[in-house]
Amino acid sequence: MxxxxxxxxxxxxxxxxxxxxxxxxxxxxxxxxxxxxxxxxxxxxxxxxxxxxxxxxxxxxxxxxxxxxxxxxxxxxxxxxxxxxxxxxxxxxxxxxxxxxxxxxxxxxxxxxxxxxxxxxxxxxxxxxxxxxxxxxxxxxxxxxxxxxxxxxxxxxxxxxxxxxxxxxxxxxxxxxxxxxxQWEAKAAPLKGTQVVVHHKSFSYLIDWLQLRAIASLEPKPGIPPTSSHLESLLQQLKATPAKLILRTPYEPEAASLWLSSKTNIPALVLPYTIGGVAEAGDLFALYDATLALLLENANVE
Ligand SMILES: [Zn+2]
Missing domain, CATH: 3.40.50.1980 (Nitrogenase molybdenum iron protein domain)
Structure with missing residues (x-):
């Protein structure tokens, strides 16, 4: 043995x-x-x-x-x-x-x-x-x-x-x-050209891929928190050139986004950004599914 x-x-x-x-x-x-x-x-x-x-x-x-x-x-x-x-x-x-x-x-x-x-x-x-x-x-x-x-x-x-x-x-x-x-590209086609405001440049690659247009950023520079003077100037800018959505990640502070949304009636939307950012985004496929579903539901493009 x-x-x-x-x-x-x-x-x-x-x-x-x-x-x-x-x-x-x-x-x-x-x-x-x-x-x-x-x-x-x-x-x-x-x-x-x-x-x-x-x-x-x-x-x-x-x-x-x-x-x-x-x-x-x-x-x-x-x-x-x-x-x-x-x-x-x-x-x-x-x-x-x-x-x-x-x-x-x-x-x-x-x-x-x-x-x-x-x-x-x-x-x-x-x-x-x-x-x-x-x-x-x-x-x-x-x-x-x-x-x-x-x-x-x-x-x-x-x-x-x-x-x-x-x-x-x-x-x-x-x-x-x-x-x-x-499938994602076919589904997202109506989003092309949608004007968005971002908090930080966290979604630049998504925006580039979907051919959205980021017309403003709540941060004056990446990593510099929004200031009241910067937000005031954004408010004026958005009165002239409206956007469809104000985007932020789950980790970015909500205050500036919500303030601008309340002044402009542009929806402030949290996208999952990564795995676990919303409950549905459990893997990479689901992260993109959830991101596109949120954009399509809220951008009012159809
Ligand atoms: Zn960054």
Missing amino acids: RKIFTTIVAGLLFAVPFTAMAQVNILACEPEWAALAEEIGGPKISAFSATHARQDPHHIRARPSLIAKARRADLIICSGAGLEVGWLPILLQKSGPQVQPNALGHVTASHYVPLLDTGAGVDRSMGDVHPEGNPHIHLNPHHILPIAAQITDRLAQLDSANADYYQNRYQDFAQRWQQALA
Whole structure:
């Protein structure tokens, strides 16, 4: 009996290459990347998001539990383009070389998509929190597949025994995503040209994708809270050029949005922004479904 057991154990050890992992441990900076990792990795990964839908990903505290999670991570996935500059470096300080930026175990999603708002002459000293371009990249669904391909590639290398598994799941996801994309674009066609006001430039990629027109921002500059003089000037602007919606995320303060809405009768609308931003937005597909449904219901375009 003992001999049989020993043989089985030896056989297992031999059969499994050294890059096989029981479960790949992933720390995502934002919920959308944890959800995307789950699409590709399924039960072979365990993904945790450092932020949730009610937290501004520009500003969270690098609390000890997150530092511990970063230390244990095999793979870290973040938006980059400066979004996490206030806290990710603190998480990485005590982590190993395998998850540092540019290592195999670190995906910077913004490296794989074209960025908006990359105009020259902007820097943090002016208070703008988007000096490297707009980092809120996930709300253009065309951005999801190139980033999914990167995640697939990293998982296939980190856990090479399951490389085929990850590649097959990517193929399946990509096919379903392309189908959903075509449906979303058909459904959203009436929204084209809709004029909106935003709180922060959180929805720039969604606006770009759907060809909406952002005519004003409640923040005078990305990251600078609305001032009363700025809001007064917006009120005058909207009297001349009305908008259909005032958009904000679940984590952005509501006061300025509600004030402007009360003065103009333009509906103030909270879009989910990420996974969990509304109850229906439980995964990436549902995030887009819920976002488009809210826009179509409230923009009064049909
Ligand atoms: Zn931002």
